[in-house]
Amino acid sequence: MALYKFAALPDVEALKAPLAAFCCARAIKGTLILAPEGINGTVAGTPEAIDALADYLFAHGPFGDRLAGAEVKYSFADSAPFLRMKVRVKPEIVTLRAPQVDPNRQVGTYVEPEDWNGLIERNDVVLVDTRNDYEVGLGTFQRALDPKTANFTEFKDYVARHLDPARDKKVAMFCTGGIRCEKASSYLLSQGFEEVFHLKGGILKYLEVIPETQSRFSGECFVFDERVSVGHGLEPGHASLCRACRHPLTENDRQHEDYHEGISCPYCKADKAKHEAAAERQRQMELARQRGHAHMGDAAGSDAERRRREKKARAEQSRQANKA
Template identity: 65%
Template sequence: MPPQTNAPFTVLAIYKFAELPDHEALKAPLAAFCCAREIRGTLILAPEGLNGTVAGTREAIAELVSHLLTDGAYAGRFVGAEIKYASAETMPFLRMKVRTKPEIVTLRAPEANPARRVGTYVAPQAWNGLIAEPDVRVIDTRNDYEVRLGRFAGAEDPATTSFTDFKAYVETHLDPERDRKIAMYCTGGIRCEKASAYLLEKGFEAVYHLKGGILAYLETVPEAESLWQGECFVFDERVAVGHGLLVGEASLCRACRMPLTAADRAHPDYVENLSCPHCAGDARKAASAAERQRQVELARHAGIAHLGEDAAADAQRRKAEKAELRARSAAQSTGTRQRS
């Protein structure tokens, strides 16, 4: 069971590399299971496994985890999945989506198969000691906008805009003859696990990766002993978390979707919900953001949801109300004609 909290929602992050040739057939039943329990978020199914983050009541999330680990449709392939829980005061997702993709984390390197071979897992409690060793190169495998919010002290930023760029970084910056020990980390463990498989295929021998990623580290390692600096970006409405997985101070630019620090929000180019230092001057994004904010304000004044499943439910309710009103009007009109 997820840990007991007073928060109304439990957030589940889960992934597992596993042989899943029947991933297409699993999509619809899994989506139905989640929707029936009002779970929201995104789950990705691919030939290489499962990945995703969802949220719901504590009981609903517990049912989902049990379903994935024990239901015969999965034949035990998700047993041993990397699972992390967090709590949220509000629902952090707009809708439920189950997607099928070629990979659960896109690297486009078929030789990297974590279900066959990966680097050495390092528990969060042992991570500080490893990265303090002088002959270890510590590499952040996340994208540049994520690294901006926080990183481990001394870690290298490959400055990638997508995970597929990591291959070029390895080609130009790393050498298996020179770099004898490499330690990698990412948000939840999935990227660095696949990156470790890739490095092993390229001839690197001592490859380590943080088990459970930054999230497991922030949850496990006391802040007083932590080597983490800043906040950790997460892909939901929480935007970022800190030690103890508490919601951080970062926000999201609604125009360009970049995470924003306090310094970003203090910049002259920052206009709430309209622009930030990363997208100011982009007329197309500014116009799109202005229209989006107008729709948000209209919805707020009308007392209805603007996005997601709540918006769809409101739209369906309004449609039903209009249909009922038309039916009443038609009935009244018929009655008037009959009396006359």
């Protein structure tokens, strides 16, 4: 379940621990970000656990009805896409650092996925991808401008340098799930842009409901979990992550001479410190595999606990044998 909602949550500190306990008690994993302006995150668990969490967040939990109407998307994975559960409190649920922006007060015009193609094919519409450069590199909409930002806070500088409210009368924007565009569209309106549009539900909703034969999206959409990317129908994509720098990699990237599985890639080829750490991690993973043990996350913790129990049982058997 991926969700976000801009809502007044002045009691985020009090909400954090109960929410984390609720999720952990049901083996839900992922990340939820709480801030005074709302909630954002993606989590995974059994269908029953996710249904229970939805009820807790949107109906019968301590949030009351403050999260009613949240943007929520459901999808399925063959294996757990997250290793642990984290609930974090931050100043913003998506960081822009623009105090004048308030999506609860003003945002751009929402455009349903079914109407998106018609809008972005118009010659009088400037189409902007609000995501970061590494996300755009995996896939984007045809004709979209790439701000080439390393993080969302740089989007303000891009607007100042490349967009002009006197010239760009109609601006359409999109992002992964819709949340960044809530702030981006609110920011453009605060800067004097008159007509601002954004894709409701983001790329993920578009890929879910628009047939591939009608799609204007090329490539795959980066997602912030172990799937790395998804394609049309939200099917898992073909991208992977560099374990040294966490940059998403295409098949062409993995054919590059600077790519070494688990150790380095073309995007971090000069960072020797990252390579050494990644090489040691890769070595530990290989040793774990040779021994038939898990290496990461809860699986590794469970594996270690199993080995401790087995060792304790053998010691107890030895002790009993010695007594006999």
